[in-house]
Amino acid sequence: MQNVDITIVGAGSAGLTLAALLAPLNLSIVVLEQGSAPDLSKVSHQRVSALNLASQRLLSHLGAWEPIAASAAPYTQMQVWDSDSFARIAFDASSEGVAALGYICDNEQIRLALYQQLHKLPNVKFEFNCSIKSLVQSEREVLVNINQQQLLLSRLLVGADGINSMVRSSMQLPLTHWDxxxxxxxxxxxxxxxxxxxxxxxxxxxxxxxxxxxxxxxxxxxxxxxxxxxxxxxxxxxxxxxxxxxxxxxxxxxxxxxxxxxxxxxxxTMRYASSWLQGRTVLVADAAHSIHPLAGQGMNLGLMDVAALAELITQAIEDGQDFCEQRLLRQYERWRKAEAQTLIAAMEVFKRGFSNSQPLLKLVRAVGMTGMNKLPWLKSQIIAQALGNSGDLPKLARPASRYKVSV
Ligand SMILES: Cc1cc2nc3c(=O)[nH]c(=O)nc-3n(C[C@H](O)[C@H](O)[C@H](O)COP(=O)(O)OP(=O)(O)OC[C@H]3O[C@@H](n4cnc5c(N)ncnc54)[C@H](O)[C@@H]3O)c2cc1C
The missing domain is CATH 3.30.9.10 (D-Amino Acid Oxidase, subunit A, domain 2)
Incomplete structure (x- = not known):
């Protein structure tokens, strides 16, 4: 039996970012991944994500941004229009005083850059091609049975295992979802x-x-x-x-x-776990919520989840407290649920508003969008949210953050 501080299930962008954020705390961390290790040959732009400036700042703090940026494209303008009416809105980086509104990044390159930071660290271990047979929780630990014969006892288990999270279903955390x-x-x-x-x-x-x-x-x-x-x-x-x-x-x-x-x-599918935690198990990113990709915010939201969780764990350790305390994990859940709910609601408004061909609704959205395009103040408010420059951001993702970590 192996004893560790934290087990992270899932080596996607969220799981690897969390490991990178927690590694400097000298915690023993195991990352369990059912697939293979990140692979340079899979960097093909088949799957990309638009990362906002908050995610860029977070990944820069981890030293992972440079290799990600090497195969990413910045976008300096955004143009959105309705095929069915005269509705149109445009955003420009120069009007917002930033070099880019965001970056189109290869998903596999994001994993690779984080993995390259992590794989040599003595306190972070990886189990790839790993199969979890069971998860059992007591008051103080979580026992994971992997690959039939290996037992892992952790103080905290994090489900970063994506939309069909087995951690979520094993812990019977209720899920709201709609197609x-x-x-x-x-x-x-x-x-x-x-x-x-x-x-x-x-x-x-x-x-x-x-x-x-x-x-x-x-x-x-x-x-x-x-x-x-x-x-x-x-x-x-x-x-x-x-x-x-x-x-x-x-x-x-x-x-x-x-x-x-x-x-x-x-x-x-929209998925939202109504509870993100049970005992010493906690969900992050797509395991806790998934949203429509129309605003390119899913990965950004997940990265902010893990930054928030890591921030609270860091603070607890610095204060000499138990980082698995229910009070702390509840604080994480409240903080991030508020952000996820806002985005889920916004995606619904967009999706419903734009997939309706009623003439009156079409006119309202055309007038609304075109009117908004002429109001610089309102546009700046909207774009600040999309850039990740507003909202209740974790410290490492805030603009001009003073907090630095290195792995
Ligand atoms: C079409 C599309 C376009 C998108 N575009 C954007 C965009 O432009 N911008 C943006 O911010 N977001 C975008 N997203 C959302 C983004 O892709 C996800 O939010 C993000 O990839 C989720 O990361 P994650 O680490 O939570 O999950 P994942 O990337 O799914 O990683 C989960 C990991 O867990 C592993 N795993 C699963 N089950 C187990 C298990 N039982 N045991 C061990 N390991 C397991 C998986 O193999 C995987 O490696 C898009 C999504 C879609 C579908």
Whole structure:
């Protein structure tokens, strides 16, 4: 039997960031991952995330930002429009006094950069290709049975194991969920015209299509959310048919668009665990909540969860207190639930507002969006939220943070 301070289940962006934040505290940490170790050969821009400035600051503190940025593209403008009306809004980094509104980053590169920081540390151990047989909790410990024969006894267990979290289901933490009745088609595409580092999103009647700039001037990543029947039709098209449908859906904003790799579809579901903790087990990131990708906020939200949890654990250790105390874990849950609930509600308003073709609603959103576009103060408030420059941020993610850690 192995005794450790913290077991983290899941070596995705959230699990690895948490390990990197906790490692300097000299806690013994084990990360359990069912898949393989992060792999340079998988860095292909097949799956990307728009990271905001709060996430960038957090990853910079960990020394992981430089390798992530090397294969990321900054976006300096954002253009959003409605295919069905004159509604249009645009945001510009220069008006906000920042170099970029965010960065389109390769998901695997994020994992790789964090793993490279962690894998040589003596107090952080990894178990890849690992299978969890059971989780049992007592008042003071959590016992994990891995790979049939290994037993791991931890003071705290963190479920960072994504949308279908086995930690969440093993602990019978109740889940609220609804189907967005959409699938997201994800692919890398080549564009006839240069993207000029503009992130674009058009709201179509059955869902948004995002064109996210990649490091090459004429390459973007698409996230095309649409009804499942439409997604099935699109995926059944031959390459030429798909390219034509995609170019038409984009209003030819970047000229003719062509697939660069095979598109993949992801079912979109809102999930929200109504309790994120039980005894010495706590959930973070997608294990606790998942939202529609239309505002590109899911990973940002998860990274702020782990930064918040790490901040409270650090504070408790500095104060000579038990970092597994219920009071502390409840504080984490309250803090982050408030942020997650706000985003879930906002995604619902966007999704419902834009997928409704009622003439009156179309007029209201066109007038609302175009009016908002002319109000710099209101636009700055909205963009500050999207940039991760407002809200109740963990210290390490705040602008001009004075707090530094190194791994
Ligand atoms: C189409 C799409 C586009 C998106 N775009 C954006 C965007 O632009 N910006 C943004 O911020 N967010 C975006 N997101 C959301 C973002 O991808 C997720 O929020 C983020 O990847 C979640 O990270 P995570 O570490 O919580 O979970 P994951 O990345 O899912 O990692 C969980 C890890 O746990 C492991 N695991 C699972 N079960 C077990 C088990 N039983 N035992 C051991 N290991 C286990 C998995 O193998 C995995 O490695 C998007 C999501 C989708 C679907």
């Amino acid at each position: 967005y009745e959409q699938q997201a088609i994800v692919a890398t595409i080549n564009t006839a015209e240069a993207h000029n580092n503009v992130a674009r999103q058009v709201f179509l009647p059955d869902g948004p299509l995002a064109l996210l700039p990649l490091p090459q001037a004429k390459q973007c990543s698409i996230v095309w959310s649409c009804k499942p029947e439409r997604a099935a039709q699109l995926l059944a098209l031959d390459e030429q048919g798909f390219n034509q449908a995609l170019t038409a859906a984009s209003n030819s904003v970047l000229g003719v668009l062509q697939l660069h790799n095979q598109p993949k579809a992801f079912a979109l």
